[in-house]
Amino acid sequence: MDQKDYPQTVQAFRLAYEYHSGPKVNLLKKFKESITPTKETPFNLFPIARWIRKYKVKKYLLDDVIAGITVAVMHIPHGLAYSQLGSVPPVVGLYMAVFPLIPYVICGTSKHISLGTFAVVCAMAGEIVYTTKSPDKSTEESIQIAAAAALVVGLWQILIYIFRLGSLTIFLSNSLVSGFTTGAAFHVLTYQFKDIFGIHVERLTGPLKLVRYYFQIFRKLKDTNLVTLAMSASFFTLLIVFYYVIKPTMKKKCPKCPVTIPMELIAISIGIMLSYFLKLNEKYGVQIVAHVPKGLPTPKLPDVSVFTKLIIPCFPIAVVAVSINLSLAKIFAKKDGSTIESKQEILAYGVMNICGSFFQCLPVAASLSRSALQYGTGGKTQLATVFSMILIILILLFMGPLFEPVPYCVLSSIVVASILSMIFHIRELPKIFKRSTLDGLVWLSTFLGVVFIDIDYGLLIGFIASIMTLVYMHHCPQFIELGRAHNRKENRDFFLDMIHFKAADDIPNLYIVKLIGCLNFANISHVENKIVKAAKNLELNDQVGYGAAVILDFSSVSYVDPSACDGFGQIWQTLSEMNVRLFMSSFNVKVFTQLEHNQVFCSLPPNRVFQSVQDAVTYATKFDVIETDPTPSK
Structure with a gap:
């Protein structure tokens, strides 16, 4: 029989085709190369030095100005509304739209994500603030703990960057993230009811706290402020009609129209006028923001005495923020045809949170709605963020007290209307189960853990469930x-x-x-x-x-x-x-x-x-x- 017809062993195949093992990988050498500075190191650490030299003023500037102003308009209601989720004064949300973003513009690689307040991260930080502060619950102490939490989150993110632990986020599957954000949205929704009804309800801790919180709400319903409830219902209806009727109709009839109606800001403006001219606080007991300081905060070191209490609870915030930020950055980079550097992004997130902690900020994360707005209005680079910051700074310097009459019920209505889309993710559960039973179980276990135990423990349960599904799939x-x-x-x-x-x-x-x-x-x-x-x-x-x-x-x-x-x-x-x-x-x-x-x-x-x-x-x-x-x- 011809030799070519003889079956080929691996040994014969390798000999015939000149197999070689390839170059050996020296891990120590590879590590040294990764930390050895090169000519590109400054550009890698500070990407602005690379893209600012290629910036086309005539082509990009007007688009960035329009996008920046539009996003700044969105930052105002988001900042005022979401900061209360973090148990801090509303003005902190405006600080979060300025100071943490400065280092991100310098160090970040995404052109389009809009960082600042994000409901889920603010709610997670709010849990830490509430459980850490002393019983007298002074506002100043809450701000100090929030700033310390931002610092610890930033340090965690720096460690994730140094030790290349960004791969941890691969275990945060789409099902886990969806179940987690949906469960966290229920927390956000629940804590708005006290302002919607105008009642006083103490936040609780421990398992089943949401269930126990609802019992407290039902017991206090007899104390409902009817004017507050009427305003909440009116503004909520206005926003829902805009989100689910007017906005889709406008998008359908004019898909390329870059103009966006800032309905949240319009709602706040109407609320300010009603509150001021009708004296809603003095006559009807409607709770208002009451104090928004004029000017910028003085930078100061966060309170390090609470660090030991924050190390463990801040880690989930760091991981969740990294996961959400990277996901959004990749989504918009894919749309734009650009690329992001994940490791550099994580470094930028850490630096911006550390910077924000010196200016009383909560931990910062990207918002899908603002990022989509920045992309949709034609933003070309992070210079759009610079113009957004400039406008917010001007508002803080000259217009801060104008927001003092804002009723809390209006802010809560904005929060509830904004997170409904996250809550509606629960409708996707049957589809997830149909696609994969294991993914469905991960979603459900994460969601139930977040809702019935706590946000942090729910994330841990989801993480363990994801690991178990991998073990199960590889076991047999x-x-x-x-x-x-x-x-x-x-x-x-x-x-x-x-x-x-x-x-x-x-x-x-x-x-x-x-x-x-x-x-x-x-x-x-x-x-x-x-x-x-x-x-x-x-x-x-x-x-x-x-x-x-x-x-x-x-x-x-x-x-x-x-x-x-x-x-x-x-x-x-x-x-x-x-x-x-x-x-x-x-x-x-x-x-x-x-x-x-x-x-x-x-x-x-x-x-x-x-x-x-x-x-x-x-x-x-x-x-x-x-x-x-x-x-x-x-």
Whole structure:
């Protein structure tokens, strides 16, 4: 027979095609190279130095000015409304639209994300502020704790950058993030009811706190301020009609119109006028903001005495903020055709939170609505953020007291109307379950943990659920029994799944199985049992002229750990004692190297290891008729 027709072992294949192991990776050298400064280091650490030189004034400036002013208009209601979720005065939300953003413009790589207040992160920070401050609950103490929390979150994000822990966010799947944000939105919604009804309800801590909080609300409903409730209902209706009727209609009729109606700011302006001219606070007891200082805050070091209390609870905020920010940055970079540098982004997030902590800010995160607005109004670079900051600074310097008559019920109406879209994510649960039961369980466990236990614990539950789904999926690799089919046009055989393809024929005395997944210490015993059981069940046909054999297809195996390698030695030994031959085939280089390093092929003869399933089948049925396996080494 011609040598070219002889089945090709892996050894022969490597020799024929001049295989080499490739360059060795020196991890220490690689680490030193990563920390050694180069000419590009300043541009990598401060990306503004790169893009500002290429800035096209005539082409970009007007778009950035329009986008910046538009986003600033959105920052005002968001800042005033969301900051109360963090248990701090409304003016802090305006500070968050300025001071943390300065270092991001210098260090960030995304052109479009709008950072500042974000409902979920503010709510998480608010939980920390409420549980950490003393019983007298002074506003000044709340601000100090909030600033300290921002500093700790920033330090955590710097550590994530230094130790390259950004990969942690890969475990925050879409299902986990969706379940988490939906559950957190229920927290945000719940804490607005006291301002919507104009009643006083103490925040609670511990498991089932939302359920207990609702009981408190129901007991206090008799004290509802009817004027406050009427205003809440009116403004909520106005915003809902705008969000779900007017805005979609405008978008449908004029999809390219860059003009956006700032309905939240209009609502606040109407609220200010009603409150001021009707004296709602003095005559009807409607709660208002009351004090918005004019000017900018003096920078000062946050209170370090509470650091030890904040280290653990601030870590989830750091991870959630990084995950949300990176997700939005990638979404808009994809739309724009640009790229972002994830590691540099994480560094920028850490620096901006540290900077914000010196100006009384809560932890900062990106907002989808503001980012979409900045992109939709034509913003080309983060210079749009600079123009947004300038406008907010002017408002703080000259117009701060104008916001003092704003009723809290108007701010709460804005919050509730804004987060309804997040709450409506619960409608996606049946679709998620239909797509994947495991993803559905991750979503549901995260959501229930957030709602019924706490935001932080819910995130932990979701994280554990995600890990468990990965463990479950990798615990038992798939076994696909293959049969031979014939392609008449090309006159060649190929192998198909026998369960799903009727054209695949069983080969007498052979069990061909494709292994799919990762083979490790946790599942190798299952693999061994499955293969040995299949070998015992082989229906032997003495007429075919060759003995029984098991052929393993490794083409879909991604990893084999040392325990699994030892297991294959045991499988070969067991099959040899049963007079069943074992063949292995179709390795990728990584898996073959792992098996080779763990001396699997020291026991297995070279003519048992083939480049393809076809080669193994050909050898097993035509060339290995008389030969028997040698006695396995103990």
